[in-house]
Amino acid sequence: MLITPNPCTPEGKAIVNLADQMDALQRRAGEWPGADTATIVEQWLRSFSFEPSGDLPQRVTGRVWMLRQWDRHGEDVTLWSDEASARAALAHEVRKSWDNVGGVEEVPFRPPTDDREAVDLYYGPDGCAHEDEGYSLHVADISRIDGERLSISLADPEGSARANSAALFHPIEGPDDEGLPCIEIAGVLVFAYLDAERQAVRIDVHLDTADEQLVRADGTIPIRIEVEDDTVCSIGATAPAPAHACGACEPDLADVPEQSVTTEGLSTGVDHTQEHTII
Structure with a gap:
Protein backbone atom coordinates (compact mmCIF):
# COMPACT_ATOMS: atom_id res chain seq x y z
CA MET A 1 0.00 0.00 0.00
CA LEU A 2 1.45 3.32 -1.06
CA ILE A 3 1.69 6.10 1.50
CA THR A 4 0.88 9.68 0.57
CA PRO A 5 2.96 12.08 2.72
CA ASN A 6 1.11 14.96 4.31
CA PRO A 7 3.12 18.18 3.71
CA CYS A 8 1.26 19.82 6.60
CA THR A 9 3.16 17.64 9.10
CA PRO A 10 6.92 17.95 9.82
CA GLU A 11 7.48 14.35 8.75
CA GLY A 12 5.48 14.67 5.54
CA LYS A 13 7.20 17.95 4.67
CA ALA A 14 10.61 16.27 5.11
CA ILE A 15 9.66 13.42 2.76
CA VAL A 16 8.41 15.86 0.12
CA ASN A 17 11.66 17.81 0.47
CA LEU A 18 13.69 14.63 -0.14
CA ALA A 19 11.63 13.84 -3.22
CA ASP A 20 12.25 17.38 -4.57
CA GLN A 21 16.02 16.99 -4.07
CA MET A 22 16.05 13.64 -5.86
CA ASP A 23 14.03 15.08 -8.76
CA ALA A 24 16.48 17.97 -9.03
CA LEU A 25 19.39 15.50 -9.10
CA GLN A 26 17.67 13.50 -11.84
CA ARG A 27 17.25 16.65 -13.94
CA ARG A 28 20.89 17.66 -13.51
CA ALA A 29 22.56 14.30 -14.03
CA GLY A 30 19.94 12.30 -15.90
CA GLU A 31 20.23 9.66 -13.18
CA TRP A 32 20.91 9.22 -9.49
CA PRO A 33 24.70 8.98 -9.10
CA GLY A 34 25.61 6.97 -6.00
CA ALA A 35 27.90 9.58 -4.39
CA ASP A 36 25.44 12.45 -4.92
CA THR A 37 22.53 10.32 -3.70
CA ALA A 38 24.43 9.32 -0.57
CA THR A 39 25.24 12.97 0.20
CA ILE A 40 21.60 14.03 -0.19
CA VAL A 41 20.28 11.17 1.96
CA GLU A 42 22.94 11.77 4.64
CA GLN A 43 22.06 15.45 4.92
CA TRP A 44 18.38 14.59 4.91
CA LEU A 45 18.76 12.07 7.72
CA ARG A 46 20.69 14.62 9.79
CA SER A 47 17.54 16.77 9.85
CA PHE A 48 15.89 14.13 12.05
CA SER A 49 16.41 13.37 15.71
CA PHE A 50 16.13 9.76 16.77
CA GLU A 51 16.59 10.43 20.47
CA PRO A 52 13.66 9.31 22.66
CA SER A 53 11.51 12.18 23.85
CA GLY A 54 10.40 12.64 27.42
CA ASP A 55 11.35 10.67 30.49
CA LEU A 56 10.91 6.96 31.06
CA PRO A 57 7.59 6.17 32.77
CA GLN A 58 9.01 5.27 36.15
CA ARG A 59 7.79 5.40 39.71
CA VAL A 60 9.49 5.26 43.09
CA THR A 61 8.71 1.95 44.79
CA GLY A 62 10.84 2.32 47.90
CA ARG A 63 13.95 3.79 49.46
CA VAL A 64 17.25 2.27 50.53
CA TRP A 65 20.23 3.44 52.55
CA MET A 66 23.48 3.00 50.60
CA LEU A 67 26.61 2.51 52.70
CA ARG A 68 29.97 2.80 50.94
CA GLN A 69 33.19 1.97 52.80
CA TRP A 70 36.70 2.16 51.42
CA ASP A 71 40.27 1.59 52.60
CA ARG A 72 43.64 0.84 51.05
CA HIS A 73 42.49 -2.68 50.16
CA GLY A 74 39.40 -1.64 48.19
CA GLU A 75 35.81 -0.61 48.74
CA ASP A 76 32.51 -2.22 49.64
CA VAL A 77 28.93 -1.06 49.01
CA THR A 78 26.00 -2.47 50.96
CA LEU A 79 22.29 -1.62 50.99
CA TRP A 80 20.15 -1.25 54.10
CA SER A 81 16.47 -0.73 54.72
CA ASP A 82 17.00 2.01 57.32
CA GLU A 83 19.70 4.36 58.57
CA ALA A 84 19.94 2.78 62.02
CA SER A 85 20.76 -0.65 60.55
CA ALA A 86 23.39 0.84 58.26
CA ARG A 87 25.05 2.70 61.13
CA ALA A 88 24.91 -0.39 63.35
CA ALA A 89 26.72 -2.42 60.68
CA LEU A 90 29.28 0.34 60.20
CA ALA A 91 29.80 0.68 63.97
CA HIS A 92 30.36 -3.07 64.21
CA GLU A 93 33.18 -2.85 61.67
CA VAL A 94 34.59 0.20 63.45
CA ARG A 95 34.75 -1.59 66.80
CA LYS A 96 36.56 -4.53 65.18
CA SER A 97 39.29 -2.06 64.11
CA TRP A 98 39.25 0.14 67.22
CA ASP A 99 42.86 -0.69 68.11
CA ASN A 100 43.88 1.45 65.12
CA VAL A 101 42.59 4.63 66.81
CA GLY A 102 42.10 3.81 70.53
CA GLY A 103 44.22 5.99 72.76
CA VAL A 104 45.26 8.31 69.92
CA GLU A 105 44.70 12.00 70.69
CA GLU A 106 41.29 12.24 72.42
CA VAL A 107 39.93 8.85 71.27
CA PRO A 108 39.16 6.54 74.24
CA PHE A 109 40.74 3.10 74.46
CA ARG A 110 37.32 1.46 74.54
CA PRO A 111 34.76 2.19 71.80
CA PRO A 112 31.50 3.88 72.83
CA THR A 113 28.34 1.80 72.96
CA ASP A 114 26.49 4.43 70.91
CA ASP A 115 26.81 3.58 67.21
CA ARG A 116 26.85 7.14 65.89
CA GLU A 117 29.44 8.26 68.46
CA ALA A 118 31.68 5.30 67.69
CA VAL A 119 31.55 5.97 63.95
CA ASP A 120 32.20 9.70 64.37
CA LEU A 121 35.19 9.09 66.64
CA TYR A 122 36.71 6.58 64.23
CA TYR A 123 36.04 8.29 60.90
CA GLY A 124 35.50 11.88 61.99
CA PRO A 125 32.24 13.84 61.60
CA ASP A 126 32.69 14.12 57.83
CA GLY A 127 33.45 10.41 57.35
CA CYS A 128 36.99 10.79 56.00
CA ALA A 129 39.33 11.69 58.88
CA HIS A 130 41.85 9.11 57.66
CA GLU A 131 43.65 9.53 54.37
CA ASP A 132 43.32 5.90 53.29
CA GLU A 133 39.85 5.01 54.55
CA GLY A 134 36.40 6.49 54.95
CA TYR A 135 32.71 5.99 54.38
CA SER A 136 29.61 7.64 52.95
CA LEU A 137 25.98 6.97 53.81
CA HIS A 138 22.99 8.35 51.95
CA VAL A 139 19.42 7.45 51.08
CA ALA A 140 18.47 6.61 47.50
CA ASP A 141 15.18 5.93 45.76
CA ILE A 142 14.34 2.52 44.32
CA SER A 143 12.56 3.03 41.01
CA ARG A 144 10.74 0.79 38.58
CA ILE A 145 9.99 1.32 34.91
CA ASP A 146 6.28 1.06 34.25
CA GLY A 147 5.93 -0.89 31.02
Missing part, protein backbone atom coordinates in the same frame (compact mmCIF):
# COMPACT_ATOMS: atom_id res chain seq x y z
CA GLU A 148 2.78 -1.79 29.18
CA ARG A 149 -0.40 -1.91 31.21
CA LEU A 150 -1.11 -5.38 32.57
CA SER A 151 -4.16 -7.23 31.33
CA ILE A 152 -5.92 -8.19 34.56
CA SER A 153 -8.90 -10.46 35.05
CA LEU A 154 -9.94 -12.12 38.28
CA ALA A 155 -11.00 -15.11 36.16
CA ASP A 156 -7.55 -15.44 34.57
CA PRO A 157 -4.97 -17.26 36.75
CA GLU A 158 -2.03 -16.06 34.62
CA GLY A 159 -3.16 -12.43 34.62
CA SER A 160 -3.74 -12.55 38.38
CA ALA A 161 -0.28 -14.06 38.88
CA ARG A 162 1.31 -11.26 36.83
CA ALA A 163 -0.52 -8.65 38.88
CA ASN A 164 0.53 -10.39 42.11
CA SER A 165 4.19 -10.39 41.02
CA ALA A 166 3.99 -6.64 40.30
CA ALA A 167 2.69 -5.79 43.79
CA LEU A 168 4.42 -2.95 45.63
CA PHE A 169 5.13 -2.36 49.30
CA HIS A 170 5.09 1.23 50.51
CA PRO A 171 6.89 1.45 53.87
CA ILE A 172 6.85 4.48 56.13
CA GLU A 173 9.93 6.58 56.76
CA GLY A 174 9.93 6.12 60.52
CA PRO A 175 7.85 6.43 63.71
CA ASP A 176 7.21 10.13 63.04
CA ASP A 177 5.84 9.47 59.54
CA GLU A 178 2.11 10.24 59.43
CA GLY A 179 1.59 7.60 56.73
CA LEU A 180 0.94 3.88 57.16
CA PRO A 181 2.61 0.78 55.70
CA CYS A 182 0.76 -0.30 52.59
CA ILE A 183 0.68 -3.03 49.94
CA GLU A 184 -0.48 -1.95 46.48
CA ILE A 185 -1.73 -4.52 44.00
CA ALA A 186 -3.63 -3.66 40.82
CA GLY A 187 -4.35 -0.26 42.34
CA VAL A 188 -5.92 -1.73 45.48
CA LEU A 189 -4.30 -0.33 48.65
CA VAL A 190 -4.15 -2.59 51.71
CA PHE A 191 -2.92 -0.97 54.94
CA ALA A 192 -1.95 -3.28 57.82
CA TYR A 193 -0.89 -1.63 61.08
CA LEU A 194 -1.23 -1.53 64.85
CA ASP A 195 -4.03 0.77 65.99
CA ALA A 196 -3.21 1.96 69.51
CA GLU A 197 -6.52 3.83 69.81
CA ARG A 198 -8.55 0.68 69.17
CA GLN A 199 -5.89 -1.59 70.67
CA ALA A 200 -6.05 -3.93 67.71
CA VAL A 201 -4.29 -5.07 64.58
CA ARG A 202 -6.11 -3.11 61.89
CA ILE A 203 -6.45 -3.71 58.17
CA ASP A 204 -7.85 -1.03 55.84
CA VAL A 205 -8.69 -1.76 52.20
CA HIS A 206 -8.99 1.22 49.87
CA LEU A 207 -10.67 0.46 46.56
CA ASP A 208 -11.07 3.94 45.10
CA THR A 209 -7.77 3.60 43.16
CA ALA A 210 -8.37 0.00 42.01
CA ASP A 211 -7.66 -0.86 38.38
CA GLU A 212 -10.89 -0.49 36.41
CA GLN A 213 -10.38 -4.01 35.03
CA LEU A 214 -11.33 -5.34 38.47
CA VAL A 215 -14.63 -3.47 38.58
CA ARG A 216 -17.73 -5.45 37.67
CA ALA A 217 -20.65 -4.12 35.64
CA ASP A 218 -22.51 -3.17 38.82
CA GLY A 219 -19.59 -0.98 39.93
CA THR A 220 -18.39 -3.31 42.69
CA ILE A 221 -15.25 -5.36 43.23
CA PRO A 222 -15.44 -8.91 44.62
CA ILE A 223 -13.57 -9.19 47.89
CA ARG A 224 -12.77 -11.96 50.37
CA ILE A 225 -10.96 -11.60 53.70
CA GLU A 226 -9.50 -14.53 55.64
CA VAL A 227 -7.83 -14.58 59.05
CA GLU A 228 -5.83 -17.78 59.48
CA ASP A 229 -8.26 -20.37 58.03
CA ASP A 230 -11.45 -18.48 58.83
CA THR A 231 -13.36 -16.42 56.30
CA VAL A 232 -14.42 -13.19 57.99
CA CYS A 233 -15.69 -11.38 54.90
CA SER A 234 -16.80 -12.62 51.49
CA ILE A 235 -18.73 -10.31 49.18
CA GLY A 236 -19.15 -11.23 45.55
CA ALA A 237 -16.34 -13.81 45.61
CA THR A 238 -16.83 -16.98 43.58
CA ALA A 239 -17.07 -20.20 45.54
CA PRO A 240 -14.27 -22.67 44.75
CA ALA A 241 -14.99 -26.03 43.12
CA PRO A 242 -16.06 -28.73 45.60
CA ALA A 243 -13.05 -30.39 47.20
CA HIS A 244 -14.85 -33.75 47.67
CA ALA A 245 -17.71 -35.59 46.09
CA CYS A 246 -19.91 -34.56 49.00
CA GLY A 247 -19.40 -30.98 47.89
CA ALA A 248 -17.52 -28.72 50.27
CA CYS A 249 -19.39 -25.44 50.38
CA GLU A 250 -18.09 -21.90 50.53
CA PRO A 251 -18.04 -20.56 54.11
CA ASP A 252 -20.80 -18.02 54.42
CA LEU A 253 -20.42 -14.67 56.16
CA ALA A 254 -23.46 -15.57 58.26
CA ASP A 255 -21.57 -18.58 59.65
CA VAL A 256 -18.76 -16.38 60.99
CA PRO A 257 -19.08 -15.52 64.70
CA GLU A 258 -20.46 -12.01 65.00
CA GLN A 259 -17.62 -10.76 67.17
CA SER A 260 -15.04 -11.68 64.48
CA VAL A 261 -16.54 -9.44 61.82
CA THR A 262 -16.24 -5.68 61.89
CA THR A 263 -19.07 -4.27 59.82
CA GLU A 264 -17.63 -0.76 59.79
CA GLY A 265 -17.19 0.23 56.15
CA LEU A 266 -19.20 -2.73 54.86
CA SER A 267 -22.63 -1.13 55.02
CA THR A 268 -22.02 0.53 51.66
CA GLY A 269 -20.84 -2.68 50.01
CA VAL A 270 -17.58 -2.65 48.09
CA ASP A 271 -18.25 0.12 45.63
CA HIS A 272 -14.80 1.02 44.28
CA THR A 273 -15.50 4.72 44.67
CA GLN A 274 -15.46 4.34 48.45
CA GLU A 275 -12.75 3.68 51.01
CA HIS A 276 -13.41 0.80 53.40
CA THR A 277 -12.07 -0.56 56.63
CA ILE A 278 -12.65 -4.28 56.21
CA ILE A 279 -11.25 -5.55 59.49
Whole structure:
Protein backbone atom coordinates (compact mmCIF):
# COMPACT_ATOMS: atom_id res chain seq x y z
CA MET A 1 0.00 0.00 0.00
CA LEU A 2 1.45 3.32 -1.06
CA ILE A 3 1.69 6.10 1.50
CA THR A 4 0.88 9.68 0.57
CA PRO A 5 2.96 12.08 2.72
CA ASN A 6 1.11 14.96 4.31
CA PRO A 7 3.12 18.18 3.71
CA CYS A 8 1.26 19.82 6.60
CA THR A 9 3.16 17.64 9.10
CA PRO A 10 6.92 17.95 9.82
CA GLU A 11 7.48 14.35 8.75
CA GLY A 12 5.48 14.67 5.54
CA LYS A 13 7.20 17.95 4.67
CA ALA A 14 10.61 16.27 5.11
CA ILE A 15 9.66 13.42 2.76
CA VAL A 16 8.41 15.86 0.12
CA ASN A 17 11.66 17.81 0.47
CA LEU A 18 13.69 14.63 -0.14
CA ALA A 19 11.63 13.84 -3.22
CA ASP A 20 12.25 17.38 -4.57
CA GLN A 21 16.02 16.99 -4.07
CA MET A 22 16.05 13.64 -5.86
CA ASP A 23 14.03 15.08 -8.76
CA ALA A 24 16.48 17.97 -9.03
CA LEU A 25 19.39 15.50 -9.10
CA GLN A 26 17.67 13.50 -11.84
CA ARG A 27 17.25 16.65 -13.94
CA ARG A 28 20.89 17.66 -13.51
CA ALA A 29 22.56 14.30 -14.03
CA GLY A 30 19.94 12.30 -15.90
CA GLU A 31 20.23 9.66 -13.18
CA TRP A 32 20.91 9.22 -9.49
CA PRO A 33 24.70 8.98 -9.10
CA GLY A 34 25.61 6.97 -6.00
CA ALA A 35 27.90 9.58 -4.39
CA ASP A 36 25.44 12.45 -4.92
CA THR A 37 22.53 10.32 -3.70
CA ALA A 38 24.43 9.32 -0.57
CA THR A 39 25.24 12.97 0.20
CA ILE A 40 21.60 14.03 -0.19
CA VAL A 41 20.28 11.17 1.96
CA GLU A 42 22.94 11.77 4.64
CA GLN A 43 22.06 15.45 4.92
CA TRP A 44 18.38 14.59 4.91
CA LEU A 45 18.76 12.07 7.72
CA ARG A 46 20.69 14.62 9.79
CA SER A 47 17.54 16.77 9.85
CA PHE A 48 15.89 14.13 12.05
CA SER A 49 16.41 13.37 15.71
CA PHE A 50 16.13 9.76 16.77
CA GLU A 51 16.59 10.43 20.47
CA PRO A 52 13.66 9.31 22.66
CA SER A 53 11.51 12.18 23.85
CA GLY A 54 10.40 12.64 27.42
CA ASP A 55 11.35 10.67 30.49
CA LEU A 56 10.91 6.96 31.06
CA PRO A 57 7.59 6.17 32.77
CA GLN A 58 9.01 5.27 36.15
CA ARG A 59 7.79 5.40 39.71
CA VAL A 60 9.49 5.26 43.09
CA THR A 61 8.71 1.95 44.79
CA GLY A 62 10.84 2.32 47.90
CA ARG A 63 13.95 3.79 49.46
CA VAL A 64 17.25 2.27 50.53
CA TRP A 65 20.23 3.44 52.55
CA MET A 66 23.48 3.00 50.60
CA LEU A 67 26.61 2.51 52.70
CA ARG A 68 29.97 2.80 50.94
CA GLN A 69 33.19 1.97 52.80
CA TRP A 70 36.70 2.16 51.42
CA ASP A 71 40.27 1.59 52.60
CA ARG A 72 43.64 0.84 51.05
CA HIS A 73 42.49 -2.68 50.16
CA GLY A 74 39.40 -1.64 48.19
CA GLU A 75 35.81 -0.61 48.74
CA ASP A 76 32.51 -2.22 49.64
CA VAL A 77 28.93 -1.06 49.01
CA THR A 78 26.00 -2.47 50.96
CA LEU A 79 22.29 -1.62 50.99
CA TRP A 80 20.15 -1.25 54.10
CA SER A 81 16.47 -0.73 54.72
CA ASP A 82 17.00 2.01 57.32
CA GLU A 83 19.70 4.36 58.57
CA ALA A 84 19.94 2.78 62.02
CA SER A 85 20.76 -0.65 60.55
CA ALA A 86 23.39 0.84 58.26
CA ARG A 87 25.05 2.70 61.13
CA ALA A 88 24.91 -0.39 63.35
CA ALA A 89 26.72 -2.42 60.68
CA LEU A 90 29.28 0.34 60.20
CA ALA A 91 29.80 0.68 63.97
CA HIS A 92 30.36 -3.07 64.21
CA GLU A 93 33.18 -2.85 61.67
CA VAL A 94 34.59 0.20 63.45
CA ARG A 95 34.75 -1.59 66.80
CA LYS A 96 36.56 -4.53 65.18
CA SER A 97 39.29 -2.06 64.11
CA TRP A 98 39.25 0.14 67.22
CA ASP A 99 42.86 -0.69 68.11
CA ASN A 100 43.88 1.45 65.12
CA VAL A 101 42.59 4.63 66.81
CA GLY A 102 42.10 3.81 70.53
CA GLY A 103 44.22 5.99 72.76
CA VAL A 104 45.26 8.31 69.92
CA GLU A 105 44.70 12.00 70.69
CA GLU A 106 41.29 12.24 72.42
CA VAL A 107 39.93 8.85 71.27
CA PRO A 108 39.16 6.54 74.24
CA PHE A 109 40.74 3.10 74.46
CA ARG A 110 37.32 1.46 74.54
CA PRO A 111 34.76 2.19 71.80
CA PRO A 112 31.50 3.88 72.83
CA THR A 113 28.34 1.80 72.96
CA ASP A 114 26.49 4.43 70.91
CA ASP A 115 26.81 3.58 67.21
CA ARG A 116 26.85 7.14 65.89
CA GLU A 117 29.44 8.26 68.46
CA ALA A 118 31.68 5.30 67.69
CA VAL A 119 31.55 5.97 63.95
CA ASP A 120 32.20 9.70 64.37
CA LEU A 121 35.19 9.09 66.64
CA TYR A 122 36.71 6.58 64.23
CA TYR A 123 36.04 8.29 60.90
CA GLY A 124 35.50 11.88 61.99
CA PRO A 125 32.24 13.84 61.60
CA ASP A 126 32.69 14.12 57.83
CA GLY A 127 33.45 10.41 57.35
CA CYS A 128 36.99 10.79 56.00
CA ALA A 129 39.33 11.69 58.88
CA HIS A 130 41.85 9.11 57.66
CA GLU A 131 43.65 9.53 54.37
CA ASP A 132 43.32 5.90 53.29
CA GLU A 133 39.85 5.01 54.55
CA GLY A 134 36.40 6.49 54.95
CA TYR A 135 32.71 5.99 54.38
CA SER A 136 29.61 7.64 52.95
CA LEU A 137 25.98 6.97 53.81
CA HIS A 138 22.99 8.35 51.95
CA VAL A 139 19.42 7.45 51.08
CA ALA A 140 18.47 6.61 47.50
CA ASP A 141 15.18 5.93 45.76
CA ILE A 142 14.34 2.52 44.32
CA SER A 143 12.56 3.03 41.01
CA ARG A 144 10.74 0.79 38.58
CA ILE A 145 9.99 1.32 34.91
CA ASP A 146 6.28 1.06 34.25
CA GLY A 147 5.93 -0.89 31.02
CA GLU A 148 2.78 -1.79 29.18
CA ARG A 149 -0.40 -1.91 31.21
CA LEU A 150 -1.11 -5.38 32.57
CA SER A 151 -4.16 -7.23 31.33
CA ILE A 152 -5.92 -8.19 34.56
CA SER A 153 -8.90 -10.46 35.05
CA LEU A 154 -9.94 -12.12 38.28
CA ALA A 155 -11.00 -15.11 36.16
CA ASP A 156 -7.55 -15.44 34.57
CA PRO A 157 -4.97 -17.26 36.75
CA GLU A 158 -2.03 -16.06 34.62
CA GLY A 159 -3.16 -12.43 34.62
CA SER A 160 -3.74 -12.55 38.38
CA ALA A 161 -0.28 -14.06 38.88
CA ARG A 162 1.31 -11.26 36.83
CA ALA A 163 -0.52 -8.65 38.88
CA ASN A 164 0.53 -10.39 42.11
CA SER A 165 4.19 -10.39 41.02
CA ALA A 166 3.99 -6.64 40.30
CA ALA A 167 2.69 -5.79 43.79
CA LEU A 168 4.42 -2.95 45.63
CA PHE A 169 5.13 -2.36 49.30
CA HIS A 170 5.09 1.23 50.51
CA PRO A 171 6.89 1.45 53.87
CA ILE A 172 6.85 4.48 56.13
CA GLU A 173 9.93 6.58 56.76
CA GLY A 174 9.93 6.12 60.52
CA PRO A 175 7.85 6.43 63.71
CA ASP A 176 7.21 10.13 63.04
CA ASP A 177 5.84 9.47 59.54
CA GLU A 178 2.11 10.24 59.43
CA GLY A 179 1.59 7.60 56.73
CA LEU A 180 0.94 3.88 57.16
CA PRO A 181 2.61 0.78 55.70
CA CYS A 182 0.76 -0.30 52.59
CA ILE A 183 0.68 -3.03 49.94
CA GLU A 184 -0.48 -1.95 46.48
CA ILE A 185 -1.73 -4.52 44.00
CA ALA A 186 -3.63 -3.66 40.82
CA GLY A 187 -4.35 -0.26 42.34
CA VAL A 188 -5.92 -1.73 45.48
CA LEU A 189 -4.30 -0.33 48.65
CA VAL A 190 -4.15 -2.59 51.71
CA PHE A 191 -2.92 -0.97 54.94
CA ALA A 192 -1.95 -3.28 57.82
CA TYR A 193 -0.89 -1.63 61.08
CA LEU A 194 -1.23 -1.53 64.85
CA ASP A 195 -4.03 0.77 65.99
CA ALA A 196 -3.21 1.96 69.51
CA GLU A 197 -6.52 3.83 69.81
CA ARG A 198 -8.55 0.68 69.17
CA GLN A 199 -5.89 -1.59 70.67
CA ALA A 200 -6.05 -3.93 67.71
CA VAL A 201 -4.29 -5.07 64.58
CA ARG A 202 -6.11 -3.11 61.89
CA ILE A 203 -6.45 -3.71 58.17
CA ASP A 204 -7.85 -1.03 55.84
CA VAL A 205 -8.69 -1.76 52.20
CA HIS A 206 -8.99 1.22 49.87
CA LEU A 207 -10.67 0.46 46.56
CA ASP A 208 -11.07 3.94 45.10
CA THR A 209 -7.77 3.60 43.16
CA ALA A 210 -8.37 0.00 42.01
CA ASP A 211 -7.66 -0.86 38.38
CA GLU A 212 -10.89 -0.49 36.41
CA GLN A 213 -10.38 -4.01 35.03
CA LEU A 214 -11.33 -5.34 38.47
CA VAL A 215 -14.63 -3.47 38.58
CA ARG A 216 -17.73 -5.45 37.67
CA ALA A 217 -20.65 -4.12 35.64
CA ASP A 218 -22.51 -3.17 38.82
CA GLY A 219 -19.59 -0.98 39.93
CA THR A 220 -18.39 -3.31 42.69
CA ILE A 221 -15.25 -5.36 43.23
CA PRO A 222 -15.44 -8.91 44.62
CA ILE A 223 -13.57 -9.19 47.89
CA ARG A 224 -12.77 -11.96 50.37
CA ILE A 225 -10.96 -11.60 53.70
CA GLU A 226 -9.50 -14.53 55.64
CA VAL A 227 -7.83 -14.58 59.05
CA GLU A 228 -5.83 -17.78 59.48
CA ASP A 229 -8.26 -20.37 58.03
CA ASP A 230 -11.45 -18.48 58.83
CA THR A 231 -13.36 -16.42 56.30
CA VAL A 232 -14.42 -13.19 57.99
CA CYS A 233 -15.69 -11.38 54.90
CA SER A 234 -16.80 -12.62 51.49
CA ILE A 235 -18.73 -10.31 49.18
CA GLY A 236 -19.15 -11.23 45.55
CA ALA A 237 -16.34 -13.81 45.61
CA THR A 238 -16.83 -16.98 43.58
CA ALA A 239 -17.07 -20.20 45.54
CA PRO A 240 -14.27 -22.67 44.75
CA ALA A 241 -14.99 -26.03 43.12
CA PRO A 242 -16.06 -28.73 45.60
CA ALA A 243 -13.05 -30.39 47.20
CA HIS A 244 -14.85 -33.75 47.67
CA ALA A 245 -17.71 -35.59 46.09
CA CYS A 246 -19.91 -34.56 49.00
CA GLY A 247 -19.40 -30.98 47.89
CA ALA A 248 -17.52 -28.72 50.27
CA CYS A 249 -19.39 -25.44 50.38
CA GLU A 250 -18.09 -21.90 50.53
CA PRO A 251 -18.04 -20.56 54.11
CA ASP A 252 -20.80 -18.02 54.42
CA LEU A 253 -20.42 -14.67 56.16
CA ALA A 254 -23.46 -15.57 58.26
CA ASP A 255 -21.57 -18.58 59.65
CA VAL A 256 -18.76 -16.38 60.99
CA PRO A 257 -19.08 -15.52 64.70
CA GLU A 258 -20.46 -12.01 65.00
CA GLN A 259 -17.62 -10.76 67.17
CA SER A 260 -15.04 -11.68 64.48
CA VAL A 261 -16.54 -9.44 61.82
CA THR A 262 -16.24 -5.68 61.89
CA THR A 263 -19.07 -4.27 59.82
CA GLU A 264 -17.63 -0.76 59.79
CA GLY A 265 -17.19 0.23 56.15
CA LEU A 266 -19.20 -2.73 54.86
CA SER A 267 -22.63 -1.13 55.02
CA THR A 268 -22.02 0.53 51.66
CA GLY A 269 -20.84 -2.68 50.01
CA VAL A 270 -17.58 -2.65 48.09
CA ASP A 271 -18.25 0.12 45.63
CA HIS A 272 -14.80 1.02 44.28
CA THR A 273 -15.50 4.72 44.67
CA GLN A 274 -15.46 4.34 48.45
CA GLU A 275 -12.75 3.68 51.01
CA HIS A 276 -13.41 0.80 53.40
CA THR A 277 -12.07 -0.56 56.63
CA ILE A 278 -12.65 -4.28 56.21
CA ILE A 279 -11.25 -5.55 59.49
